[in-house]
Amino acid sequence: MPGRDPKERLIVALDVESLPRAERLVDRLHGVVGAWKIGAQLFTACGPAAVELLQKRGGAVFLDLKFHDIPATVAGAVREAARLEVFMLTVHASGGSPMLKAAAEAAREAAREFNVARPLCLAVTVLTSLDRALLQRELGVALSVEGHVLHLSQLARAAGLDGSVCSPQEIRAVRNALGREWAIVTPGVRPAGSGADDQIRVATPEAAIRAGADYLVVGRPITEAPDPRAAASAILSMLALA
Secondary structure, eight states, rough: OOOOOOGEEEEEEEOOOOHHHHHHHHHHTTTOOOEEEEEEHHHHHTOOOOOOHHTTTTTTEEEEEEOSSSSHHHHHHHHHHOOOOOEEEEEEEGGHHHHHHHHHHHHHHHHHHHHHHHEEEEOOOTTTTHHHHHHHHHTTSSSOOOHHHHHHHHHHHHHHHOOOOOOOOGGGHHHHHHHOTTTEEOOOBBBBBBBOOSSSSSBBHHHHHHHHOOOEEOOOHTTTTSHHHHHHHHHHHHHHOO
16 A cells, blocks of 8 residues: 555546657656556557656656456456556446456466566456446446445455455445445546546545545646646645645
């Protein structure tokens, strides 16, 4: 788990379309931010070069590709992510226990094979863009959002994963049920006064930390701010007081 230094707990989401734009943001935030999220957009555009860029600048990389496929395919993807020496990666909890177990085992085996640190494997539970109505009406889930997040988190722990990704609204329930050793990564974090954009279940950085989150993922409130460095520094100041 991260230490108490806010810099260790803030992950900036580089959801941008090109390596040059990512590099400009990294340069502007150098010395303020220590961890970065690479998601589907940047990885599709640039591939492993994006990971290599951040690592050369001394940043820890959270590879958020939300693997969701048959167990063998996910295991292969996790193996390659471990080879890249990312410190965290994601798989979809809804892929089921066999897939989750394959991911956890692949991370362990790849760490030994490549002599690298084992990446934390996180289970994505319910996307922050979903609410109870969408979950029930379109996905056929009878549980509440919190109930489903908790169910998927428990499934992931039983399969050998290290933590889960959930919105600020579910942090406390997951923390109470799974304890301090379970990693909780929280997107949907918005400073007071920021728009929610396309996310529904959101909260402020300080509220998320107080609820028990280990890591906060923040994208547009920093990357699209007039002064990204000032925006990140302001969030870090909030975390220091939480």
